[in-house]
Amino acid sequence: MTTSAQGRQKKYSGAGRQRNAWLLHLFLLLASVLFLFPLVWLISTSLKQVNQAMQMPPTWIPKPIVWHNYYKAFHYHENRVTGEIPFLEYARNTVILAILTVAGAVCSNALVAYAFARLRWKGRDVAFALTIATMMVPFPVTMVPIYALYKNLGWIGTFRPLWVGFWFGGAFNIFLLRQFFRTIPFELSEAAKIDGCSEFEIFRLVVLPLAKPALSVVALFTFLGTWNDFLGPLIYLVDPKTFTLGLGLQAFQNQHGGTPWNLMMAATAMVIAPVIILFFFAQKQFIQGIAVTGLKG
Amino acid sequence: MKASRKEALTALVFVSPWIIGFTLFLLYPLLASVYYSFCNYSVLKPPVWVGLANYRNLIRDDVFRDSLVNTLVYAAMALPTGMAVAIGLAMMLNAKVKGQTFYRTIFYVPSLVPGVPLAVLWLWVFSGKQGIINAVIQPWLDALSRALVHLHLHVTLTAPQWLTNATWAKPALVLMSVWGAGNAMLIYLAGLQDVPQHLYEAAELDGAGWWSKTWNVTLPMLSPVILFNGVMGIIGALQIFTIPYIMFPGGSPARSTYFYAMYLYDNAFLYLKMGYACAMGWIMFVITVALTVFALKLSSRHVHYGGS
Numbered sequence: 339m340t341t342s343a344q345g346r347q348k349k350y351s352g353a354g355r356q357r358n359a360w361l362l363h364l365f366l367l368l369a370s371v372l373f374l375f376p377l378v379w380l381i382s383t384s385l386k387q388v389n390q391a392m393q394m395p396p397t398w399i400p401k402p403i404v405w406h407n408y409y410k411a412f413h414y415h416e417n418r419v420t421g422e423i424p425f426l427e428y429a430r431n432t433v434i435l436a437i438l439t440v441a442g443a444v445c446s447n448a449l450v451a452y453a454f455a456r457l458r459w460k461g462r463d464v465a466f467a468l469t470i471a472t473m474m475v476p477f478p479v480t481m482v483p484i485y486a487l488y489k490n491l492g493w494i495g496t497f498r499p500l501w502v503g504f505w506f507g508g509a510f511n512i513f514l515l516r517q518f519f520r521t522i523p524f525e526l527s528e529a530a531k532i533d534g535c536s537e538f539e540i541f542r543l544v545v546l547p548l549a550k551p552a553l554s555v556v557a558l559f560t561f562l563g564t565w566n567d568f569l570g571p572l573i574y575l576v577d578p579k580t581f582t583l584g585l586g587l588q589a590f591q592n593q594h595g596g597t598p599w600n601l602m603m604a605a606t607a608m609v610i611a612p613v614i615i616l617f618f619f620a621q622k623q624f625i626q627g628i629a630v631t632g633l634k635g
Numbered sequence: 636m637k638a639s640r641k642e643a644l645t646a647l648v649f650v651s652p653w654i655i656g657f658t659l660f661l662l663y664p665l666l667a668s669v670y671y672s673f674c675n676y677s678v679l680k681p682p683v684w685v686g687l688a689n690y691r692n693l694i695r696d697d698v699f700r701d702s703l704v705n706t707l708v709y710a711a712m713a714l715p716t717g718m719a720v721a722i723g724l725a726m727m728l729n730a731k732v733k734g735q736t737f738y739r740t741i742f743y744v745p746s747l748v749p750g751v752p753l754a755v756l757w758l759w760v761f762s763g764k765q766g767i768i769n770a771v772i773q774p775w776l777d778a779l780s781r782a783l784v785h786l787h788l789h790v791t792l793t794a795p796q797w798l799t800n801a802t803w804a805k806p807a808l809v810l811m812s813v814w815g816a817g818n819a820m821l822i823y824l825a826g827l828q829d830v831p832q833h834l835y836e837a838a839e840l841d842g843a844g845w846w847s848k849t850w851n852v853t854l855p856m857l858s859p860v861i862l863f864n865g866v867m868g869i870i871g872a873l874q875i876f877t878i879p880y881i882m883f884p885g886g887s888p889a890r891s892t893y894f895y896a897m898y899l900y901d902n903a904f905l906y907l908k909m910g911y912a913c914a915m916g917w918i919m920f921v922i923t924v925a926l927t928v929f930a931l932k933l934s935s936r937h938v939h940y941g942g943s
Contacts, residue, residue, distance in 0.1 A: 362732055369724065370741045373814065376760050377745065379767045383759065396770045446652040453649035457642055469653070472661050476874055476923060478899050479916040480664035482671060482909045486678050487664070506656025537645045566749030568877045573904060584751040588881055591755065599759055606752040613747050625821070 380610075384408070384603035391600040404600070411604040425605060427579060428586035435500055435582065436564045442504035443511055443560040444553055450507045451515030452541050456527060466516065473509045477569075485573060495576040500567070504560065511556045514627075518552035519545060555627045558620055562613065583609050672914040677907035689914040699915070701890055702898040709805050709894065710872035713812045718864065721816040725823035726853070739824075746817035750877035757811050758882055761797035769794035801891040804883060808892065811878065819864050826860035827853070862934045869926050873919060876900065895919060 378398070383391050384407055386400040412425050453459070454466050488499045522545055530540045546553070568584040575581055581589065587609055590602050617624055672689055674682035693699050724742050728735055748756070760767055776792035783790060795803040834852045843851065854861075876896040879886065886893025899919070903912035 359732065362727060362730055366727055366732065366734075366738050369727075370738060373741055373745055373817075375767070376756060376814065377748075379760060380756055392765050394765060394770060396767055446656070449649045450653040453646045457646040457649065458639065459643040459646040462646070465650075469657070472657070474870075474923070474927070475661065475665065476870065476916070476919060478874065478896055479668055479913075479920050480661065481916070482676075482678075482903055482913050483664035483667035484660060485903070486667070486676075486909070487659070489678055503656065503660055505652065506660065507653035508656070512653065537642075537649075541649075562749070566751070568751050568880075569900075584749075587751050587755055591758075591881075599765070602755060603759060606755050609752045610748055613749060614744060617744070617747055 380603050380607055383600055384607050386600045388598055388600050391603075407600050407604040408608065411601040411608065424579065425583075425586060425608075428581050428583045431497075431580060432565060432582040432584075435497060436561050438497075438501035439504040439564045440557050440560045442501060442506075443508065444557055446505050446507045447511035447515055447556060448546065448549070448553065449541075451512050451519055452545060454512065454516040455519035456522075456524075456540075456545065457537070469509050469512055473513070481573075488574065494574060495580075496574075497580065499574040500564075500570050511560070514556060515549070515552055518549060522548050551623070551626065554620070555623045558616070558623045559627055561616075565613065668913045668916060671910045672917055674910040675908070676910040676913075678909055679907070682910065685910070689911050692911070693914055693918070698890075698893070698898060702886075702893050702895045705805075705886070705891065705893055706873055706875070706895040709808060709875065710869060712805060713809045713872055714865065714868045716809055717813050717816050717819065717868065718861065720813050721819035721864075722823050722857070722861075724816065724820045725827055726849070728820070728824055729827045739821075742820055743817035746815040748815075751881060753811065753815075754878045754881035757807070758798070761807055763796045763799065766797070768797070798882065799888050801888040804888050804892045808875075808878065808882075819868075822860060822864060823857060826857050830856040858934070858937060862930065866927050866930050869930065870923055873923055873926075 379396075382398050382400060385403045385405065386407075387402070387404055390397070390400060454462060454469075484499075485494075488494055491498075493499050493502075526544050526548075527540050530544050535543065566584065567582070568588075571582045571585045575585065578589070587605055590605055591597055671682055673684060673686055675685050675688075676682035728739055728742075732738075759765075761769075763769065772794045776794060780790055780792045797803045797807040830853060834856070835848060838848050838852050874896050875894050879892045879894055880897055880900075883892040886897060895915070896919075899912050899915045902908045902915065
């Protein structure tokens with residue numbers, strides 16, 4: 339690090355800048371390789387035959403390429419008396435849950451956030467602060483009583499503990515939507531009110547259509563939460579036929595006679611794929627969701 | 636007066652789902668959880684009051700102490716490393732190189748991989764016998780050993796058994812968490828882009844080099860974001876469950892990866908000591924709040940707010 343005038347000149351001259359640019363590119367490329375290799379290895383393994391998957395030293399491009407692994411993983415049957423691993427059913431269960439939770443989250447949180455954002459009532463801001471405060475409570479604190487509650491309702495072993503709660507709002511989504519709803523000009527509401535609209539009509543006809551970006555963020559993150567949930571299904575589901583993808587993938591592991599890693603990787607790839615695909619189609623929503631959580635300061 | 640009354644009633648209707656949700660899923664469980672923590676409760680029978688017994692037993696419990704230490708050690712390892720990598724990557728991306736979007740995607744996509752598939756993938760990558768990491772590292776370690784012979788040091792360096800060696804299990808988890816730094820990287824990148832350019836120019840006029848600019852301009856301007864990510868990171872690290880549950884059942888190598896949330900879960904659902912688990916939950920809550928307050932206190936001294 340030089341501070342002489344000459345040194346400064348050298349650093350910011352064309353040659354210095356060129357060198358810095360090359361260095362930067364080198365680091366970026368190195369980092370890219372490090373970040374990419376696990377996923378590349380995932381795909382590579384998923385397309386190998388069982389014996390080749392276990393082979394050392396590793397080969398990156400499988401010969402032959404076994405696309406059939408994906409079919410096999412999807413329809414995997416364990417050859418023992420303990421039963422099958424119905425991957426297809428796991429996927430179906432997860433999709434059903436996703437639909438129920440996303441619908442619930444979007445509907446309930448939009449209603450609640452509207453009250454916090456567009457209506458005036460006594461104690462509103464205190465209630466909102468309280469809502470935000472609840473985000474600090476870690477799930478393990480309330481896990482046991484909630485489990486006991488569901489047990490007393492007789493809901494353990496059903497899907498209900500995994501989606502009913504979403505129809506009653508959640509602090510994070512209320513916060514997100516409330517922030518967004520407040521950015522919609524109040525004049526629009528006023529105009530609608532003058533036209534004789536009820537509050538619910540204003541909600542439905544004025545605010546909701548303008549809130550589509552925020553609502554899609556809620557939908558996206560709720561979907562991801564359900565798709566990726568492990569602890570919930572772990573404690574609430576009993577019958578293997580009702581398992582979700584997360585639980586099912588784990589079941590793949592506990593195999594007699596060793597894990598078929600090539601099929602395992604194929605199954606893993608299939609569970610990851612929708613998430614990645616969703617990202618590429620919904621990049622804006624992803625970034626927006628992160629921005630709201632990250633930059634609220 | 637009538638209009639505001641009407642508005643209040645309408646608000647009540649709109650908020651009603653949350654009133655139910657808050658009461659049923661937050662307020663009631665919070666209070667119940669306090670109560671249960673003073674009871675012996677296996678969910679099959681009604682709770683039996685035992686006073687402070689659970690808390691007293693926790694203090695004497697070796698496993699409790701181990702699980703807490705494991706969790707804190709892991710957090711101390713993972714948070715700074717993850718932060719450094721995320722900020723480093725963000726700074727590299729902020730330099731407006733060609734292909735910035737391409738690199739950004741590469742660094743972000745791994746953080747999308749969710750818990751269970753992530754654990755399964757890394758079980759395969761870290762595998763002792765067929766793991767790709769060791770297959771790649773071992774030749775380098777061999778070369779290093781050969782080089783060290785010239786310095787009259789005869790050592791055989793072997794790639795670690797990540798999943799079965801107590802010393803390497805936590806570092807393995809730290810590596811995985813660093814792989815997921817893409818999320819934080821995006822937040823830092825956004826923060827970096829908010830740093831006013833004239834501050835850098837002023838620093839350059841004073842002869843500041845890269846490190847000086849980073850230390851005196853970039854990091855202070857990023858400090859609110861660093862604080863936020865730090866607090867979120869602490870809260871998250873204290874609750875780590877899914878990945879160690881799948882990769883290290885029972886905290887396997889010598890209980891080195893038996894984390895707090897795992898012990899809590901086992902107490903509740905394996906040993907059916909739900910009161911005990913509730914006590915653990917509250918201790919975790921208190922620690923979380925304490926750490927957050929501590930971080931905020933630190934921030935008042937080091938965090939710089941305000942725009943240009």
